[in-house]
Amino acid sequence: MKIERLLPGLAGIVFLAVIPLLPVPPFWLTILNNIGLASLVTIGLVLLTGVGGLTSFGQAAFCGFGAYTTAVLSTNYGVSPWLTLPLSLIVGAAIALPLGLITVRLSGHFLPLGTIAWGLALYYLFGKIDLLGRYDGISGIPPVEVAGYRFLSDGSIYYLIWFFVIAVAIGAKNLLDSRIGRGIRALRGGGQAAEAFGVNIVRAKLTVFVFAGVVAALSGWLYAHMQRSVNPTPFGLSMGIEYLLMAVVGGSGHVWGAIFGASIVLVLKDLLQRFLPDLVGTTANFEMVVFGILLVVTLQLARDGLWPFVLKLLPKRRARPLPTSDDKLAKRTLAPAGSSLIKVEKARKAFGGLVAVNDVSFEVRAGQVVGLIGPNGAGKSTTFNLITGIASLTSGSVFYEGRPMTGDSPREVAKHGIARTFQHAKILPDMSVLENVALGAHLRGSAGVFRSFLRLERKQEATLLAEAAYQLERVGLGAYRNRPAGDLALGQIRILEIARALSADPAVVLLDEPAAGLRHGEKQELATLLKKLREEGVSVLLVEHDMGFVMGLVDHLVVLDFGTLIAEGKPADVRKHPAVVAAYLGGVA
């Protein structure tokens, strides 16, 4: 089974390995080397753009940092290339980190604009500094050496380059297929949901940005030792744009698409440069026009790039079996029944002159199911957002187990053990149902970037996935485990959100209209599930419209109208409360 899955990859590696041994024209190797170097940068961009939803036109500058670091150290100071390799990568990371810190907090388009500007600025800077040889650059860089063997020819450095390309591609795949990777993949479109389960969004963005910078620096290091000389030209903005073109053409969401995109663009460039001058009769670099048009046309006709078309031609891979796990994730000890869990005290939220929530106080005790009801516009969802940290309180406070949590971010709220669902379901449609649920267990794992990259976290990952699978079985979606979440019907998506909340091992579950869009039978199943949770000692706070659903389920009911609490108590008492009757039936009382 395992061998079967590895077979296509092994075949690819063998194929790559024999190419230089065949009687191929030498310029093929040159192009393949360039494709390898560009692929490294493009893999970084795929993670940044296609997966993370950020973009950079300045990646070529990071190549420059890697290349110049090794060029200066190995020529001026005679440092061995193997020692400059980590230093080049560190320089790449050291530049990416502060640039990332500045820009990832801003909305998406400022980052790419910033990268255009510093891509230009750094190009001019490389050309002005004496130490870097100004526009002439640095030559006489020593080749890489292993046990006396010098990687001098195109045919030998080829192996070095493609070793790194394959290693980085596999590492990038590993990273995406991990706890950290789920957080990164959630950046596009699902940031809010990920944050509600404890993913640090800013950190996830920084991670991909630094990763992209480091692999670009690696490409630069290889370039310097392949070319044996460096000058500013290949690190300018136009190269940075070309890398992005490769990522877009290949398919900006696919790691292997990066290599595909780099191949298409560089082969095309070679063809254009050889044949176009004869065709149009100018020596001008006309490929600019072709590349520009290619970029726009790709976006217009195949926004996900060309790799998905290749995938369609390849035989479909079978879904990976669920990893088995003997370990169980630790469960939190729940507070004794009846003790105060969430306490809302005089919570107030004003949007300008409109008071959406007007000094509302109520409490959720351990082991209770509490319903929060009220007509449209009563302030239920706003109250919810105040508790979960999405909206900030104008005045008043919220306590968790007696400790104030006013002003906590959604991430900190998640850490307390509060899991939630959303009124407008926030799932990641391209990720499998199982992965969506596993996102909920984010805080129960601890593996970081390096362990994920090297696939050293498999044991922990297996327990996280097993937990997610268990929760899916529990809510009755087990059969859909490997389907993309986007395939599910609305009612199923709501259930999926509940499974995701449960896999966080919550002390309290906050459900925002869980029964909306559910059929009668599904509602009954949901009610049974919630009752079971209560038996296990998990508390539930629920916003709901469906009175029948609420009445049979909750222990305690809180009624809001126009942002004000008008009644609370046992369901049977609240139902007779004159103010409630008035609010719902229109003042007959």
Added chain:
Amino acid sequence: MIATFLIQDGVTNGAIYALLGLALVLLFSVTRVIFIPQGEFVAYGALTLALLDGGKVPATISLLVCFGAIAFLFDLWSMRRGADARTFLRSVALNLVLPGAIYGITVMLAPLGLPSVAKALLTILIITPMGAYVYRIAYRPLADASVLVLLIASVGVHLAMMGLGLVFFGAEGLRANPLADDNFNIGSLMVSAQSLCIYGATITIIIGLYLFFERTLLGKALRATAVNRLGARLVGVRTHLTGVTAFTLAAAIGAVSGVLIGPITTIYYDTGFLIGLKGFVAAIIGGLASFPITAIAAIGVGLVESFSSFFASSYKEVIVFGLIIPVLIWLSLSHGFHEEE
């Protein structure tokens, strides 16, 4: 004395950057397009004027006809499932007849040695329709895409337009004759008539934009589209029309900038990009949203550039583009965290 000279130089360039920055803010706020190729319109404008000065027929008109023809093909493609005669005729008029007429007029007038104001107007006439065609060809099929996708597309359009500039104008730089070559002395300050033209045009366009957005229905429709595209559509605003309008306006502003800058510096096919990016630095300082802050920031960029070219000339570009880093830090700290889209 040097300072006053540098200030004058900086303000003059800054006024041009302001025009670019305003066009960028206009386009972003209406269409969400971050229009990297705005500088290409400037280069096209300046080079067209310079060629007209030399009594030549500018290659831009062939480019215009090509753009129109491609836009027409795009229209035909979207009409492939049938369309009424009016839509078809409108497309013929806009994409084929209009560029054809401009071509004819230019070929007739170019060798006549027109007065410089007429040449400037002819240049603007040639460049302006290109905005509409670029929108039709590159951006309209992407109207529903995210800001990021539109930005990447902009880079593609930039590459294509710059490459076409190289093909049509060649690699040599050109310089146009000034619109007016008098000089005045105001106190100890010598002011060229050309720079007065620049100040006048910038101020006129700023006031014009203000009146357009505040006082006209079309301007208000543009603002509505900027705030909520779907909402604007529901109340009957034709959002594609607002896109065409915004791009046409931007191209016109680009052409005016080109006509103004052509006589004060030598323009190459790729100069527009660098000028455009300086407009971008200003637009980013304005958060891609504020016209007045953008205009003021553009003057600031011009001043920084002229002072750094005097005191640290080899680091001029590094300083001007490096300016963006402190700006982003400031934006980052003052705006805090923003969710995408």
